[in-house]
Amino acid sequence: KINGDRLWDSLMELATIGGTEKGGVCRIALTDLDRQGRDLFVRWCKEAGCEIRVDKVGNIFARRPGRDNTKPPIMTGSHLDTQPTGGKFDGCYGVMAGLEVIRALNDHGYETEAPLEVSVWTNEEGCRFAPAMTASGVFGGVFTLDYALSRTDPDGVTFGEALKQIGYDGPEAVGGRPVGAFFEAHIEQGPILEREDRTIGVVTAAQGQRWYEIQWTGMESHAGTTPMEGRRDALLGAALLIAEARKIGARPNGRSTVGVIESKPQSRNTIPGRVFMTLDFRHPDDAELTRMDAEMRAAAARIASEHGLEVKIEQIWYFPPTPFDAKCVAAVRAAAEKAGLPHMDIVSGAGHDACYVAKVAPTGMIFVPCKDGISHNEIEDARKDDIAAGCQILLQAMVERANA
Amino acid sequence: KINGDRLWDSLMELATIGGTEKGGVCRIALTDLDRQGRDLFVRWCKEAGCEIRVDKVGNIFARRPGRDNTKPPIMTGSHLDTQPTGGKFDGCYGVMAGLEVIRALNDHGYETEAPLEVSVWTNEEGCRFAPAMTASGVFGGVFTLDYALSRTDPDGVTFGEALKQIGYDGPEAVGGRPVGAFFEAHIEQGPILEREDRTIGVVTAAQGQRWYEIQWTGMESHAGTTPMEGRRDALLGAALLIAEARKIGARPNGRSTVGVIESKPQSRNTIPGRVFMTLDFRHPDDAELTRMDAEMRAAAARIASEHGLEVKIEQIWYFPPTPFDAKCVAAVRAAAEKAGLPHMDIVSGAGHDACYVAKVAPTGMIFVPCKDGISHNEIEDARKDDIAAGCQILLQAMVERANA
Ligand SMILES: NC(=O)NCCC(=O)O
Ligand SMILES: NC(=O)NCCC(=O)O
Numbered sequence: 001k002i003n004g005d006r007l008w009d010s011l012m013e014l015a016t017i018g019g020t021e022k023g024g025v026c027r028i029a030l031t032d033l034d035r036q037g038r039d040l041f042v043r044w045c046k047e048a049g050c051e052i053r054v055d056k057v058g059n060i061f062a063r064r065p066g067r068d069n070t071k072p073p074i075m076t077g078s079h080l081d082t083q084p085t086g087g088k089f090d091g092c093y094g095v096m097a098g099l100e101v102i103r104a105l106n107d108h109g110y111e112t113e114a115p116l117e118v119s120v121w122t123n124e125e126g127c128r129f130a131p132a133m134t135a136s137g138v139f140g141g142v143f144t145l146d147y148a149l150s151r152t153d154p155d156g157v158t159f160g161e162a163l164k165q166i167g168y169d170g171p172e173a174v175g176g177r178p179v180g181a182f183f184e185a186h187i188e189q190g191p192i193l194e195r196e197d198r199t200i201g202v203v204t205a206a207q208g209q210r211w212y213e214i215q216w217t218g219m220e221s222h223a224g225t226t227p228m229e230g231r232r233d234a235l236l237g238a239a240l241l242i243a244e245a246r247k248i249g250a251r252p253n254g255r256s257t258v259g260v261i262e263s264k265p266q267s268r269n270t271i272p273g274r275v276f277m278t279l280d281f282r283h284p285d286d287a288e289l290t291r292m293d294a295e296m297r298a299a300a301a302r303i304a305s306e307h308g309l310e311v312k313i314e315q316i317w318y319f320p321p322t323p324f325d326a327k328c329v330a331a332v333r334a335a336a337e338k339a340g341l342p343h344m345d346i347v348s349g350a351g352h353d354a355c356y357v358a359k360v361a362p363t364g365m366i367f368v369p370c371k372d373g374i375s376h377n378e379i380e381d382a383r384k385d386d387i388a389a390g391c392q393i394l395l396q397a398m399v400e401r402a403n404a
Numbered sequence: 405k406i407n408g409d410r411l412w413d414s415l416m417e418l419a420t421i422g423g424t425e426k427g428g429v430c431r432i433a434l435t436d437l438d439r440q441g442r443d444l445f446v447r448w449c450k451e452a453g454c455e456i457r458v459d460k461v462g463n464i465f466a467r468r469p470g471r472d473n474t475k476p477p478i479m480t481g482s483h484l485d486t487q488p489t490g491g492k493f494d495g496c497y498g499v500m501a502g503l504e505v506i507r508a509l510n511d512h513g514y515e516t517e518a519p520l521e522v523s524v525w526t527n528e529e530g531c532r533f534a535p536a537m538t539a540s541g542v543f544g545g546v547f548t549l550d551y552a553l554s555r556t557d558p559d560g561v562t563f564g565e566a567l568k569q570i571g572y573d574g575p576e577a578v579g580g581r582p583v584g585a586f587f588e589a590h591i592e593q594g595p596i597l598e599r600e601d602r603t604i605g606v607v608t609a610a611q612g613q614r615w616y617e618i619q620w621t622g623m624e625s626h627a628g629t630t631p632m633e634g635r636r637d638a639l640l641g642a643a644l645l646i647a648e649a650r651k652i653g654a655r656p657n658g659r660s661t662v663g664v665i666e667s668k669p670q671s672r673n674t675i676p677g678r679v680f681m682t683l684d685f686r687h688p689d690d691a692e693l694t695r696m697d698a699e700m701r702a703a704a705a706r707i708a709s710e711h712g713l714e715v716k717i718e719q720i721w722y723f724p725p726t727p728f729d730a731k732c733v734a735a736v737r738a739a740a741e742k743a744g745l746p747h748m749d750i751v752s753g754a755g756h757d758a759c760y761v762a763k764v765a766p767t768g769m770i771f772v773p774c775k776d777g778i779s780h781n782e783i784e785d786a787r788k789d790d791i792a793a794g795c796q797i798l799l800q801a802m803v804e805r806a807n808a
Binding site: 083125126207221225226233235238246261263264266271273280349350373374376378 | 529530536592593611613615623625627632637639640642643644647650653654658659661663664665667668675682686752753754755777778779781
């Protein structure tokens with residue numbers, strides 16, 4: 001049995017690194033705060049007897065040997081980076097839950113057949129370097145190493161430079177080795193488990209995503225003298241597309257979000273000539289996601305032609321709907337049943353490192369409820385009991401698999 | 405007669421200070437480039453025999469004595485600061501035209517009865533420190549000295565600090581002395597004179613303006629897991645208001661511009677929780693401007709309640725429609741007629757320093773056409789002949805008034 005208090009205390013201690021006034025955490029990927037969070041994790045793992053390896057994209061692997069170390073490891077993990085307005089649980093829960101599994105097995109001197117590993121994946125959030133899940137993507141063979149290292153942040157710093165800066169540019173090759181199974185524990189980040197009063201979400205799949213960068217070009221001109229008819233207002237184009245994208249997202253199970261907007265020249269009495277915006281479309285059904293794409297492109301073209309604007313749309317990320325491994329999903333469900341915990345099958349609204357690890361290993365995920373379904377917000381919260389319950393299911397699934 | 409080549413050459417030399425790749429000028433108020441522009445003007449004025457005075461808001465006055473120096477000066481001038489995407493003529497033309505009047509009178513050894521002054525007004529554009537025409541506003545008694553000095557730029561630097569930094573915090577009281585008359589030469593910044601094929605715009609009035617700062621507050625939340633219905637997306641609120649404001653501005657003679665937008669936390673997969681935007685409404689009829697205000701507030705309130713948002717609207721500047729002095733207007737018209745130049749009466753779409761000086765002195769303005777009516781853009785352009793013609797009218801109006 002895992003120790004729920006210890007897990008909770010570790011989560012709270014970790015949350016002090018980058019802790020915000022409103023009780024959240026701002027620990028952006030590959031900043032010095034990220035380094036501090038990683039250092040704490042590494043220290044705790046060493047104290048728990050693990051061996052540490054770091055790969056070329058900064059993924060960390062803490063290994064607890066098994067009886068037969070020729071067997072591929074059973075792995076768990078998540079990420080330590082957060083959103084700018086992040087909470088204490090998103091990502092950190094999955095990492096600390098993995099650590100607690102190891103600590104609990106140590107408490108009881110329990111040895112598994114296969115070795116266990118706890119992983120920390122770099123830049124999961126995608127808010128500093130797009131796309132999200134960059135480093136698990138390399139591990140899963142979806143992105144090349146060069147692609148990951150050359151991602152740039154809004155200041156033009158590359159992933160590779162930032163990684164070197166914090167000293168987590170490790171020597172290990174990224175992936176290319178067998179993994180027996182991967183399980184990731186995570187808060188749901190949505191309202192379903194809470195509403196349905198279930199402690200455990202058995203995650204069967206993750207919905208698809210398309211991320212875009214959209215550039216509007218109009219013409220700077222005087223706010224007071226330029227007649228309304230002749231204007232080529234890039235910000236108006238962006239605003240109209242934000243409204244259209246919202247409508248496109250409003251279909252059943254659709255999601256549509258414009259998270260970033262940058263307008264130039266940012267002068268109160270000059271009509272904006274250039275606007276950059278991002279767009280994040282999601283749907284569990286790939287065909288619907290394709291239709292959303294087409295509708296958005298048509299709307300943008302119509303707005304551009306109506307307002308004398310140029311629009312460039314670049315899809316910078318496509319993440320197809322991802323089903324998890326049937327056996328891993330069944331193992332999570334069975335563990336919840338055995339533990340007598342109310343559970344339900346659920347599709348993840350967010351992308352997770354597990355989705356990319358799933359490309360190279362049988363993978364499953366365990367969700368626990370979070371307060372009011374809120375995440376990517378400093379008030380993100382979860383109940384200690386639920387946090388402990390998810391970790392217990394993780395331990396059971398991992399041990400069962402390690403001994404199989 | 406003024407020297408059109410000399411005037412043009414001075415304008416082009418001035419435009420090298422802050423000159424941009426696209427042929428425009430970026431010389432933001434109270435930056436070191438602004439200082440360099442001012443220094444050049446001061447040097448040229450001293451070379452032309454003028455005495456220089458600087459007041460507490462950084463306005464510069466270059467004085468050419470008359471026969472009777474107890475008489476209040478006949479003044480002309482404009483501003484040297486530009487928009488971020490500014491051109492060579494907006495403001496600089498009025499200052500260089502004033503200098504050319506003095507140089508031309510010097511050429512002919514012509515002495516006026518009353519003294520003449522050429523003024524440079526600080527922070528006319530309003531893009532670094534809002535509102536626009538800050539320092540002519542103090543001169544005109546519309547703003548207090550403290551109000552002007554305490555304006556802040558987007559980085560939190562005050563007008564007073566920036567002024568001190570460039571060494572133009574002069575000792576003179578701002579205004580409070582008689583001015584015989586004020587004339588400002590300016591490019592039209594709009595398409596009317598060019599379309600009507602007139603060289604001189606006899607400016608009868610300037611339209612009214614209302615500037616707003618609008619703050620939307622929603623709630624940060626996850627882009628993938630938060631259902632569309634429950635969202636409190638601050639950027640959606642801003643976008644819908646941008647679209648509504650555009651419609652409100654689309655009435656006859658209306659203008660509506662959102663020039664600045666700032667969204668937080670600027671993460672691709674987090675729903676924006678806070679958005680700041682500016683709004684600039686204009687109309688020549690004050691009653692219509694009041695109706696625009698009411699329609700906008702109603703639209704914002706409706707959007708806020710429909711999308712679970714909070715909206716705060718602050719009107720930070722109200723500039724009522726301003727008629728110019730009948731005699732000064734007539735003097736400009738008469739000068740154009742005498743010179744045989746095609747002219748027309750025109751209402752200014754932009755605010756000008758002349759509008760605030762008009763509060764304390766009889767004031768008129770002279771417009772000349774600019775290419776395609778474009779201003780607040782690096783491609784802003786004007787014809788050398790028109791530039792010279794406007795300056796000639798300025799000389800005639802000033803001399804006539806100085807000798808009256
Ligand atoms: N779990 C999580 O918030 N991942 C970030 C990527 C996404 O937005 O889905
Ligand atoms: N002339 C000019 O561009 N003034 C700036 C203030 C305004 O936008 O009207």
